Amino acid sequence: MSRRTLLAGGVTGLFTVGGMALGAGTARATAERPPFAGCAEWGARPPAAPPTVHRRRAVRILVHHTATPNTADHSPEAAAGLARSIQAFHMDRRGWTDTGQHFTISRGGWVMEGRHRSVELLDGGTSVVEGSHCTGQNVVAIGIENEGTYTDTDPPPLLWERLRQTCAYICARYRINPIEIVGHRDFKNTACPGDRLYGLLPILRDEVAGLLGRRVEGAHAARATWPLLRGGDTGPEVLAAQHLLRAAGIAEAAPTGVFDPATDRAVRAFQTGTGAEEVNGLLGGESWPVLATTATRRAGDPDVRAAVRVLVEARPGPVPAQPDLPTWQRLLGTGGAPMAPVADPPR
Ligand SMILES: [Zn+2]
Secondary structure (H helix, E strand, O other), rough: OOOOHHHHHOOOOOEEEOOEEEOOOOOOOOOOOOOOOHHHHOOOOOOOOOOEEEEOOEEEEEEOOOOOOOOOOOOOHHHHHHHHHHHHHHHHHHHOOOOOOEEEEEEOOOOOEEOOOHHHHHHHHHEOOOOOEEEEEEEOOEEEEEEOOOOOOOHHHHHHEEEEEHHHHHHHHHHHHHHHEEEHHHOOOOOOOOOHHHOOOOHHHHHHHHHOOEOOOOOOOOEEEOOOOOOOOEOHHHHHHHHHHHHHHOOOOOOEOOOOHHHHHHHHHHHHHOOOOOOOOOOOOOHHHHHHHHHHOOOOHHHHHHHHHHHHHHHOOOOOOOOOOHHHHHOOOOOEOOOOOOOOOOO
């Protein structure tokens, strides 16, 4: 039985992860500090430039997966090797000054500092080091990379336990509401952190809140976000997206309800035309708000009206003449508690 099933069944107090029982964490009122391995401990190279420090607290946590193999080697040596290889990739291939994310958690549950000074500033709780893990969120969001690929498999218990402990400690130090634990795909057109790990985020929020001895307002509530649509997907959301792309001036997407090659080309054209960070044919958290904003401006367009009709049929409810972004999210089935409207300061 999955955690999701347990949750849906309303069982509280204990979730099972891969056969291991974990307390749901309603007892401890203070967040235990995870045993961080600092940069020196895993053998980091010195950064190419001093880290940029901002005198402010982070407001959210962004969950990533490394998209590396789901290794069975749970040793600290393997964890250190992962941290070194990520740092080398980010510095030598991406051209960044240091590891992009603030923290890395191995499948064995070893939690390692990413960018230099991340641990020290987290302990202080009043400043953050600027990362390179999600453009627009590198100052306001702490990035955690979880080792593995969680497209169709859950993270192992050791990783999950450490992830929730690390999130609880970060929330406590920076006074972050656990509802602000989100996924990379909430901001970018990416599958990261994988469908399975992303699907577990509501449970993570609940468990972190439990570790902090508090309740999330609207516990289990979905976080307002956007659907991630990609090649092969079908359904009313795809059909609506095709209409909205047409309303945005991209005629290539015939309204078929199937995310076919023409839709892929249309999404790429939209991404190119709107300056998306990556042109990859994934319609996700970066492009949806742009598409929906365009649709709101062109609310009288026959294709926008068709999109609304398709979505209302799937999820009946009142729709204003000019649907705002929360309305689009509700119509797309991804409405919920709104995210704090905070992004990095302009450079
Ligand atoms: Zn990511």
